Amino acid sequence: MSIVLLAKNLGLSISTVSRALNGYEDVSAATRERVVLRAKAIGYRPNPSARRLGAGKTLAIGVILPATGSTGQAVDSMYSSLLGGVVTEIEPAGYHLLASMQAKYDDARETALFENFIRGGWVDGLLIVRTRVHDARLELARAAKMPFVTYGRTESDQPYAWVDTDNEKAFHLATTRLLDLGHRRIALINGPEEYSFAQFRRRGYVRALASRKLKADPTWMLHGDLTEGAGHELCRSLLIRRPAPTAFVCATDSMAFGAIAACREAGLSIGSDVSVIGYGNSSLSAFCDPPLTTMEHQVFENGRYVGRALLQLLRKEIQPVDVHYLEPVVLVPRKSDGPAPQ
Amino acid sequence: MSIVLLAKNLGLSISTVSRALNGYEDVSAATRERVVLRAKAIGYRPNPSARRLGAGKTLAIGVILPATGSTGQAVDSMYSSLLGGVVTEIEPAGYHLLASMQAKYDDARETALFENFIRGGWVDGLLIVRTRVHDARLELARAAKMPFVTYGRTESDQPYAWVDTDNEKAFHLATTRLLDLGHRRIALINGPEEYSFAQFRRRGYVRALASRKLKADPTWMLHGDLTEGAGHELCRSLLIRRPAPTAFVCATDSMAFGAIAACREAGLSIGSDVSVIGYGNSSLSAFCDPPLTTMEHQVFENGRYVGRALLQLLRKEIQPVDVHYLEPVVLVPRKSDGPAPQ
DNA sequence: TTGCTTGACAAAAACGTTTTTGTCAAAAAA
DNA sequence: TTTTTTGACAAAAACGTTTTTGTCAAGCAA
Structure with missing residues (x-):
């Protein structure tokens, strides 16, 4: 069920159908409605691959999960929640999360993987997690003109979008x-x-x-x-x-x-x-x-913040410098601490 | 840097370059080597979107993470490791992991999301986690002719590919x-x-x-x-x-x-x-x-098994019925149990 | 010599969209 | 009345690959 068939079915041109579905203004309201209704009725779904090629967007946000531990086989469980939050926000906007993983800590290999990931045209934006004090990934992303948000701050002489805990x-x-x-x-x-x-x-x-x-x-x-x-x-x-x-x-x-x-x-x-x-x-x-x-x-909530920020950056509604979210931290008193012994 | 430029640079046709890079037999060894070398030299990377459209493959494996807890905001941390294992295997084969998430348990919504995910043409294969006794997702995946591996078994009258713990x-x-x-x-x-x-x-x-x-x-x-x-x-x-x-x-x-x-x-x-x-x-x-x-x-190892099985299923090297991996379980005795009190 | 096969490459079609440019009647301005 | 603008749609180009089909010389058998 391609857009060609849908257009034929409606007696309209492909371009009109495409523009109607994408909410352009040069389609009359009546036609737009007719198109949307018919598309739904016959179960038309635009092919993501074609969409990506045509629009020059991948509709994906990338993240490289850092493996931890000496074997490099453990992934910090915190990321489950973080990514959950990100997905919750980007999914409704039609974006998906493309997850890669760095099998083991190795600076050269990580750089290569990261480079391939962003230059390979897999994603439109990037989530950079577990920032290091000096983090080469920011330079790589900037060099590739790839929008990104970091989870955690780092040393940088240029403004960048970050979400962090205090x-x-x-x-x-x-x-x-x-x-x-x-x-x-x-x-x-x-x-x-x-x-x-x-x-x-x-x-x-x-x-x-x-x-x-x-x-x-x-x-x-x-x-x-x-x-x-x-x-x-x-x-x-x-x-x-x-x-x-x-x-x-x-x-x-x-x-x-x-x-x-x-x-x-x-x-x-x-x-x-x-x-x-x-x-x-x-x-x-x-x-x-x-x-x-x-x-x-609040890891999940931070993930949501990251997701929203990424979407806005992609739409150029905001600049990296506008994304500086410092999560306030609250102490939860329980019983593992007490007055100092004499 | 498109394949057109690379072809021009080499004085070859686009098709020959493409076939050389993809290892087809109707390209002489000498030409293939020349193409591969030049591609590397000038930093040519095939555009994934175009590749997907041309080949009709998405080069992605999909997974929908089930949210747990009443708020639907927690993701079981186990999945970090599982996905880590999957990615470790599929990445070298050029595949990526596309993660979606079900925000909250809701059968109708979940089905809709799942349906959209597999019919929308986002992925070539699927990882179905946290199987239920009767799991509608298997039927949906089968109806869409989408290869899949489940993590956990379920009741089904047809053979399906599963990896599970005993x-x-x-x-x-x-x-x-x-x-x-x-x-x-x-x-x-x-x-x-x-x-x-x-x-x-x-x-x-x-x-x-x-x-x-x-x-x-x-x-x-x-x-x-x-x-x-x-x-x-x-x-x-x-x-x-x-x-x-x-x-x-x-x-x-x-x-x-x-x-x-x-x-x-x-x-x-x-x-x-x-x-x-x-x-x-x-x-x-x-x-x-x-x-x-x-x-x-061994969650990470199970993930690796899942990843390998998915790749083989996609290549049609094996059938779903061939993927029945039951992880043996080992008891780790410590101190929280002891003889029954009198 | 003639016809058939094979090896190595090229041309062209296909993939399904989005985006740019074009068309043309109707409405508005001169 | 004539020209310009606008609204609504269509045609065509572009995106960058893969795949199918075509070409043509060289090698081989009849």
Whole structure:
């Protein structure tokens, strides 16, 4: 069922039918309605491939999922929600999400893959996730004149469209909370330092300490991947120091659970001997023992924001500089933290 | 940089260049090599849209992610890994993954979306996830003559390509383990009953009981969504019964964590007063307290299997009937289960 | 020599749209 | 009345490939 048949069926030209369906003004309202009705009646669906070729658009948004973990086989589950939000917004506009994946962290390979993806003409726009402090992907996208939105900020001398969580505020909040509880030996169990979110978090932590005239000890700010295993390992390495920390701020709930495991193994009671704060408000955090004090993070909603921004950028309704959305972060107090032990 | 320019540059016809690049036999080896080299040198990349239109293929595999939860905003994080596996396999073959999403469970809307997706000519093949006992999507895909692989089995009178986990075996294994530990009052905290995996799990559970001449009590086989909240709620409703269960087999680790929370609230000691077994071997399960006895589930690897099967189906190298992969399941013993209390 | 096959390439059609340009009557302005 | 504008549609070009069909010389068999 092509547009040719539909046009024949209506006794109109192909161009009129096409323009009627696409809402152009040089088609009378009566004709437009007739076309739309008949199209629906006989089940006409424009062929996407032809549409793409004709219009020079792919009707797709691309995303390259970063694999994590040493085997490169795990994908951060957060992305499920993020992409869900993006799709929710772009789908009604006729766009789809084209997902690629970077099998394992490897800078040269990633660049090649990314380059091929954007220069190959697969997508009209791009979602760049898990930004690094210096992120080559932005240059590649710009060079290809490909509209993009980053999820997370990065260092760039030109304006770019970003959606991010207020990581600095979040960790300032968490650290301040612990300081208010009387803690003075607070450790930071952070994510990989090449990611910009880790830098923001560290900054929030350092600022909070500084505002109480405390100097952050670099050996108490550790980095690891965002897993229970890393959280466990890093926490253990901190607990054997003397004096040991009395509190831990962790980059993810997963890391916090790992840290809690390490504390328990050391015979410490969570929430009294030692305090742990996570990040993400995972569904589990309310059900573990003790319930985890953590920070709320609306990933799905952020995805929706990203989707809307991308659509507007594609339509040139806005400029990259107009997309600067910093999600506010809320602390969810539960039972994994408490007053500092004497 | 179109194929026209490349052809001109080489002094060859467009058709010869196209056929050379696509490895046809009616191009001499010398010419083919010359074309390939020159294409690389001047950075020629075939335009995907034109390729799709010309060849009548979309070079894309479609998947519709099911949203879960009452708000319809959560996407099961398992899919990140599954899709990661799929992409890993199809990417090198030049295929991409087109992800759509069903915003909220709604049968009519879902069918419409699915129909549009496959009839709209967006994809060459389909991944159907989270199969239901009776799944209308298979009929739709078949009617559209769209190759597909399901992740999970379903009831169908025709052969179809599926990849699934041996849910029945898994729950037989878990239940038998609890029986061997002396438990006689074992409850099943299952997933939503419309999903076929829930049926298989129930079957495994019932069979295990039957093999010890025990009859499964229907009121001890409960269904809920795959969250901590549901696990918590269901477990609590079971614990107030007299006699109460001494063991729980749960459909996911998340549900198990919820169940554990409920047991703890009831003052029960996990692993001695009461036993809980989860499913999925989530990264957390090794780090919680007590470490969770659960079942290993290789989602990423299953995704790879799905990807390979889809490619072979598209190339007509195999038939749907040839794709019946049942992932074996392994029980990972930890500390959340133990001998039945006296 | 003649006719048939084969190897290697070229020409042209096809894919199904969108977009640009063209047409022509009716309405409006000069 | 004549010219210009406008409204509504049609014709044709363009998008960049793949696929089908055609060509023609060289090689081979009759």
